[in-house]
Amino acid sequence: MIELHGNITPNPQKVVILLEELGVPYRIVGYDLLAGAHFTPEFARINPNFKVPAIVDHAPAVGGEPIAVFESCAILQYLADKEGRFLPSDPRGRSAVTQWLFWQAAGLGPMLGQAGHFLRYAPEQIEYAIKRYTNEGTRLLRVMEARLQDNEFLAGDYSIADIACWPWITAGAGDLSDFPAIARWKETLDERPAYARVLHGDAAIPPEMLKKRMRLTPEQWSNAFGERLLEAPCQQ
C-alpha cells in the first residue's frame, strides 16, 4: 500500500496519474493547504520541505521499514523503478526520460507556477514579474511544442516525463491554440483511463482554484506565502 500525501494541486496530480497507470493499491491523505493543515511534526517526518506530494511506501521492494519520498518527480522515478514501467532501464532511453523529467521539475513547473502566482495571488499586479515569468513560460512551451511536432511523446514511448508535464499544461498553460502539437499530445493523454481521476474525479483541481484573481484571507496568505510558511521548518 502506498500512502500519497496531497491531492488536488498539479504536483500531487502527477503521482495520482502514475499510481492509476500502475494499478497499485494506494490511498490519498488530503490537506487543506491554505489552512496550513500540512504544518505538522508528522508531515515533517515524511517531507522536511513541507510541500505536497510526498509518499510513504509501506511495502518497499527491498523490504524493511517503510520508505518516505518527497519531490513529485523523485516520487515518479521511485515508483517507475519499483514497478519497472514508464522509465526505461537502458542508459539511452533512461537519460532521454530523465532529461525531460528534470526539465519539467526545474523549468516548466516553477516558471508556470510563478507566472500563476504573480497573475492570481500577488496582492498588486507587478508588471515586470508577470512579464518575466510569462515570457519564460511561453519560451518553455515553445520548446515543448517543437519537441512534440516530431515526436508523439516527450522521450520515446509514453513515460513519466509526459505524466510530469500533463498537470502543468492542463492547469497552468492556458489556451493552447498557439501550441497545436501540445494540444494533440494532451488530447492523447486525456483519453487514457488513468487520467479520469485528475480530470473529473476527486483529484481534479476545483474550478475556484483556477480563477483569474484569488483573494486570500491574511491567515491563508500567511500559510501559503508568508510568516507561517517561513516558520514551518524551524518547528521541526
Ligand SMILES: N[C@@H](CCC(=O)N[C@@H](CS)C(=O)NCC(=O)O)C(=O)O
Ligand atoms: N518541487 C516540489 C513542489 C511542490 C509544491 O510546491 N507543492 C505545492 C502544491 S502543488 C504545495 O505544497 N503548496 C503548499 C505550500 O507551499 O505550503 C514538487 O514537485 O514536489
